[in-house]
Amino acid sequence: MSYLVLARKYRPQNFTEMVGQEHVVQALSNALTQQRLHHAYLFTGTRGVGKTTVSRILAKSLNCQGADGQGGITATPCGVCQACRDIDSGRFVDYTELDAASNRGVDEVQSLLEQAVYKPVQGRFKVFMIDEVHMLTNTAFNAMLKTLEEPPAYLKFVLATTDPQKVPATVLSRCLQFNLRPMAPQTVLEHLTHVLAQENVPADVQALRLLARAARGSMRDALSLTDQAIAFGSGQIEEVAVRLMLGSVDRSYVFQLIDALARGDGKTLVDTVDVLRVNGLSGASTLEDMSAVLQRMAVLQAVPQRAAVVDASDPDAAEVARLAALLPADETQLLYSICLHGRGELGLAPDEYSALTMVLLRLLAFKPAGPVAGVAEAAEKKTLKTAETAPAAAAPVSAPAPAPAPAAPVTGVAPVPAAPVRTGVAPTMVSVVPAVVAEIEEKAPATPVFPAVQAIESVAIETPQPHAPPQINAANAAAAHGDTPTAEGDVWHGVVQALAASEAITALVRELALQSQLMARHADHWLLRVERESLNQPTARERLRTALEAAGHTAQIQIEIGPVTDSPARRNAVVEKERQRRAHETVMNDPFVQAMVQAHDAKVVPGSIKPPPLQALPR
Structure with a gap:
């Protein structure tokens, strides 16, 4: 006797056996019970969630004759009458399934619609089921519009698709649409437990959790993976065998990586990746499992009450709770975000494991604080040093000018070649470089001496620094701005x-x-x-x-x-605001700047005035 795969053997035969689609079952059951039947139904959803199964159950409900041959339209088809048995076996003459993926042209649709003029031969209704309806051509859609809108009373359309966005709005508006949702891992786990109990196949709960997660919401995928796991494990399902079959990463490695990140242990991170490489475990699966664990940790950190209601049968619950208490909430959110984005980078790198290593090191590098070789501290020191040296680098490169007399603050102006005097010269932008504005805390302007120019492209103002600018008292500045020191x-x-x-x-x-x-x-x-x-x-x-x-x-x-x-x-912040105000006031009151504005319609570039940096001023 030939073997029947689990996905077909345990296909639901009535609405009560449907799993995970209660919203669809309730709507259809009530409609059948009250005899409020639509002429066209559209079932949407990902693969393996029950679109074709629902259409067959609906066809049986419409044509069921009852065990005694006296039944009518019902929400609970008997499954033993001739109509129910023929629909289950695919021999019911009044139930037609059309695969639109291979019959997508107007000729195939026209051939199907030609049968609509004939009344049912055996059943109460003719049911046309078109699977993957979004694959039909525009001409085929147009050919069926009229019949779809006003079919005969004995004809029902059932359409199924995994991509409703590709179905024309004219078709959607003529159908009663039901969206079949992806199934939760817990729902899949419970159904797999029931199926394996019927099959007398021993299975580890943790192995079934892996299969439920790997199915990604599809019950058919879950049952197919279960078939494969039974064959792989020689009649039994064990966690080690399932992990090897799926190529998934042992959660112990995931916990080890997150624990190393919490402790800032870079050596453990790299060593663990080497172990994953040797064992041939997937880098994408590693980041996916890390994201799942971090999500559970974030929930426990945001809602500590959830820790008291954790499923005791989950062997990972205690470890997740420990890591949630070990890692700060903001770091958990950061690690989760980097893991999600890192999965998209694995395919860009020449080696998946080198990409995984870089993602994990990035998690370590962006750690807000940690004892690892001063990663975050070194980055901050580098930032501070860059901030101190940046103004010097930003100064305009020009030939050194002789030291001016103390009475002349403006000592150097970029030489500009003489140009013929003409009217209508475009306004000149005066760019004030932050590093060269020295006298921002004390106002001691002097009359500048500058050559007569007719046209200038850009001017950099330089002033001497005979002594360090005076500091602003933080308490006085805070009081001046309304704060109470x-x-x-x-x-x-x-x-x-x-x-x-x-x-x-x-x-x-x-x-x-x-x-x-x-x-x-x-x-x-x-x-x-x-x-x-x-x-x-x-x-x-x-x-x-x-x-x-x-x-x-x-x-x-x-x-x-x-x-x-x-x-x-x-x-x-108050000190910085006051220093910025003084810097802007000093530059705008400078005689040279005022002369340039008046003579050449120059303008100070917005945002270019910056006070000189203070030593060791935290931001």
Whole structure:
């Protein structure tokens, strides 16, 4: 006797056996019970969710004669009458299935429609089922429009497609549309458990979870993979065999990678990828499983109450909960995003495993704070150094000019060749380079001396720096802008500035110190307040305490969540705003700039005026 595959053997024979499509079953059952029948139905959905199965059950419901031959239209076909048995076996003369993928022309559709003029031979209704209807040509669609809109009372159309966007709107408007949804992994798992119990096939629950996830919402794919797993495992389904068959990554490797990321252990990351390479495990599957675990971690971090209702039968639940407590919520979100985008890069690299290694190292490099070889700290130091040296690089390259007398602030102007005087000269843009504007904190303009010019393309203003510009008092600036500085705020601002200047605090710890406000000091205990819960991480809090203790300030700190009115970051922002205002005022009041604006209709390039950088000023 020939073997019948599970997908065909366990195809639902009535609506009660349908799995995962309750919304469709309920609508069709009520319509059949109340005799409110539409003349055309359109079933859409991905492969293997039951489109053809629903159409056959609907055809049986319309033509069922009952076990005694006296039945009528019903939502529960008997399955034993001649009509039901013939439809199941594909021999019912009044039920016609047309595969539009291979019969997509107007001639095939016209041949089908010619049968519409004849009444049913055996059943109560003629049912025309057109599978993959989106494959029909435009001419074929147009040929069936009239019959589809006003068919005879004994004719029902059932259309099925995996791509409803390709079906013309004129056809969609004539049909009652039902969208069959992809099935949840838990639904697939429960159905596989039922099928294997009927088949007396022993199976591990974790192996069935793998098959349910690999099916991606398709019950037919799940049953086909189960057939393959039974053959691969010689009559039984085990997790190790299923992982080997699917090429999926053992969750222990995934947990190991995420744990290494949480600890900042780059060596473990690279070593684990080498193990995956040796075992021939998929890099795409690794990132997919990592994304799934990170998603579960994010849910536990956002809704801690979910930890109490975790399925005890899930062997991964305890490990996911441990990692969720180990990794900060913002880092979890970042890792999840990078894993999703990294899957698309695997095909671009010459080697899948080298691409996987780069994605994992990117996860490590963008880690907000960690003990790994100072990845984040080194990046921040590089940024600070770049910010300090960038103004010097931005200065215009020109021949060195002799040192001017102190009374002449404007000492060098780019030489411009003389040009004939003419009217209607286009307005000249004056570009003020940030590095060369030195006297922005003190207003000591002097009358500049500059040659007569008729046309200029661009001018760079240079001024000497006889001494460093004076600093702006942060407390006074904050008070001038409406903030209320406090005595504790003065102390905390000075402490944070000193720690940041010496690089004793960096990355997330530095941000925690800048965004916090010192509320009270009692002996060796300091009370801080921050507005964002994400900054109050145990690791960052401990590093800040260590830095303060090393500086000789305190031994214990406590952080509360609440509104902040006097933080170092707010003070620094006020100082920067005031320095920018003074820089803009100094440049705009400069006699040379005013002369250029008046004589040549010049304009200062918006955004080009920048104050010189301050040493160790955190942003």
